[in-house]
Amino acid sequence: MCATPITVNVPVEQLCIGLYVHLDVSWLDxxxxxxxxxxxxxxxxxxxxxxxxxxxxxxxxxxxxRPLPPVPRTPGQPEASTAVAIVxxxxxEKIKEKxxxxxxxxxxxxxxxECEKQLLKAAGTLKNITKNLFARPQESxxxxxxxxxxxxxxxxxxxxxxxxxxxxxxxxxxxxxxSLNTAVLTMMVAKELSFSAADIKLLGMGCLFHDIGKxxxxxxxxxxxxxxxxxxxxxxxQHCHYGQQIAEKLGLSKPIVDIIxxxxxxxxxxGYPSFLRGDxxxxxxxxxxVTNTYDNLCNRPNHADSMSPHEAMSYMFGKMRxxxxxxxxxxxxxxxxxxxxxxxxKLSDATLGMVVAVNSGKPLRPSVLIYDPGVPKSEAIIxxxxxxxxxxxxxSLKPAQLSAEVYDYLSPRKRTTYFFDSERQKAPAH
Numbered sequence: 033m034c035a036t037p038i039t040v041n042v043p044v045e046q047l048c049i050g051l052y053v054h055l056d057v058s059w060l061d062x063x064x065x066x067x068x069x070x071x072x073x074x075x076x077x078x079x080x081x082x083x084x085x086x087x088x089x090x091x092x093x094x095x096x097x098r099p100l101p102p103v104p105r106t107p108g109q110p111e112a113s114t115a116v117a118i119v120x121x122x123x124x125e126k127i128k129e130k131x132x133x134x135x136x137x138x139x140x141x142x143x144x145x146e147c148e149k150q151l152l153k154a155a156g157t158l159k160n161i162t163k164n165l166f167a168r169p170q171e172s173x174x175x176x177x178x179x180x181x182x183x184x185x186x187x188x189x190x191x192x193x194x195x196x197x198x199x200x201x202x203x204x205x206x207x208x209x210x211s212l213n214t215a216v217l218t219m220m221v222a223k224e225l226s227f228s229a230a231d232i233k234l235l236g237m238g239c240l241f242h243d244i245g246k247x248x249x250x251x252x253x254x255x256x257x258x259x260x261x262x263x264x265x266x267x268x269x270q271h272c273h274y275g276q277q278i279a280e281k282l283g284l285s286k287p288i289v290d291i292i293x294x295x296x297x298x299x300x301x302x303g304y305p306s307f308l309r310g311d312x313x314x315x316x317x318x319x320x321x322v323t324n325t326y327d328n329l330c331n332r333p334n335h336a337d338s339m340s341p342h343e344a345m346s347y348m349f350g351k352m353r354x355x356x357x358x359x360x361x362x363x364x365x366x367x368x369x370x371x372x373x374x375x376x377x378k379l380s381d382a383t384l385g386m387v388v389a390v391n392s393g394k395p396l397r398p399s400v401l402i403y404d405p406g407v408p409k410s411e412a413i414i415x416x417x418x419x420x421x422x423x424x425x426x427x428s429l430k431p432a433q434l435s436a437e438v439y440d441y442l443s444p445r446k447r448t449t450y451f452f453d454s455e456r457q458k459a460p461a462h
Contacts (some may be wrong), residue, residue, distance in 0.1 A: 041087040042099045047077050050096035052382075054089040055080075059407045063126035065133065065420065067406035070094065070381060075122050094382055112274035132419070140389065140399055140414045147451040149197045151212065152322065154179060154451075158208045158240060165244070169282050178211075180236035183219060184229055187452065193220050193392040197373035198449040209449050210327055215239035216450050217323040217368075220392060224367050225319075231287075235316050238291025242320060243282070245275030245292070259333035272296060272305045290314035295324050298355035318357040322364050325352070330374070330448040339450055341387075342428040359388065369395030374448040376429040384434070385415075386442045394418050400425075403441050412441070 039054055043118060047053070048071070050433050055067045056317040064076075068091075071077060080088060131204065157179050161172045187193060195216070215236050222232045249271055250272050260268065264387050275292040284292075294317035303321070313321070329344035339347060345365055353361065368390060371377055375387045377400060385400040397418040407413055417423055431444040 039089040039091050042090045044081045045086050045103055046099040047080060048100050052091045052094035054406055056406055059413060063130045078109050136416050137414050138259040141222050148198055151198055154212055155208045173282055176240050180233055183236055187219055187223055193452050194389055195373060195450050195452050196389045197414045198451055211240050213327045213450055214323050216452055218319050220367060221319050221364050224363050234287045238288045242292050242295045244278050245271035248274040255333055269304045291317045291320050295320040299357055300354045314399055319360050322356050322360050335446045340375055342375040345372060365395055367392040369398060371425055371428055374445055376444060377425045378427050378429060380426050381426045384438055403438050409441050
């Protein structure tokens with residue numbers, strides 16, 4: 033467990049390079065990137081003194097040195113006055129950078145809120161599609177087509193895709209979010225593979241319906257939170273055949289039917305239902321095999337058995353590599369990064385955080401929600417590492433390694449749900 037840090041109050045005149053400080057002022061009231069950091073320059077000491085504080089909290093365990101010795105005073109000598117706030121050019125530049133951070137933070141929060149709104153809408157649509165599938169099949173297929181077309185249009189607006197981690201509180205029906213998660217990740221991979229819009233749409237439709245055969249499986253088996261018996265496993269695996277039958281009755285195209293039938297087939301022949309190998313598996317189904325496996329590892333029926341996104345990615349590459357199309361797996365990892373959204377991380381300055389978004393074009397520089405006890409949880413800082421060149425991720429952590437305080441602040445998701453920016457508009461032509 034990461035224990036809550038022990039800090040001591042140090043007079044500002046005793047500050048020196050190497051001390052790890054915590055600022056008990058609003059994040060917006062200073063020019064530093066974080067409220068907690070290690071002092072690296074004399075300019076930072078000057079800026080700290082200009083905050084008007086008499087003492088600043090220091091974490092000895094994270095500091096490289098001790099504070100300077102107290103300044104001796106003769107009897108009757110007044111206390112040293114707080115430094116006058118003279119804004120240097122360097123400080124002005126930092127303030128400018130801070131304003132840019134605030135603007136990015138506002139945009140990031142707006143993007144997340146919009147994604148959550150769109151995810152809720154999509155999940156509601158998918159729930160209606162499934163509910164009315166047999167009563168009004170043609171209408172259900174039309175609604176699915178419209179939903180996926182909207183997602184394709186959003187996906188193709190920009191060169192890069194921002195995949196956002198969604199809030200736990202919006203999650204309800206597990207099956208619908210699994211289908212949407214798989215669709216989002218699969219369509220992202222397809223775009224990175226330069227698939228046509230038509231093929232991306234086929235993939236999206238296949239993902240929406242890939243588990244439709246589970247309608248024929250008892251809920252007590254589908255949602256069972258402990259190990260299935262052999263008989264239950266055999267029955268659950270029949271959902272691929274049931275799904276194929278339903279898809280054919282709906283008149284879905286063969287590429288979509290193949291995805292539904294083959295999304296559990298593995299390249300080494302260890303999958304089901306037909307133990308297909310390599311190029312005997314549909315090219316589209318090979319992509320879904322990767323994204324479906326990833327989401328299933330992250331979101332087990334029993335959340336306690338779920339892997340973190342980083343663990344799932346590492347497990348797939350380390351233990352399951354032979355089961356996937358190598359080109360697809362490598363591109364999926366490259367697009368999501370080795371620290372996908374939902375991963376708890378430690379930054380190079382020892383700051384703790386959680387990855388909340390990744391840009392497919394810059395997967396090693398994700399956006400990270402920062403743990404900073406000096407900032408209210410509701411106003412938590414989100415740093416886009418693309419714009420923070422001095423910071424990088426040093427390692428991933430398991431949620432169980434966090435102290436109760438840090439865990440509550442970061443709120444690691446019990447269910448990992450993704451969505452991408454869907455309201456971006458194409459820039460006007462010039």
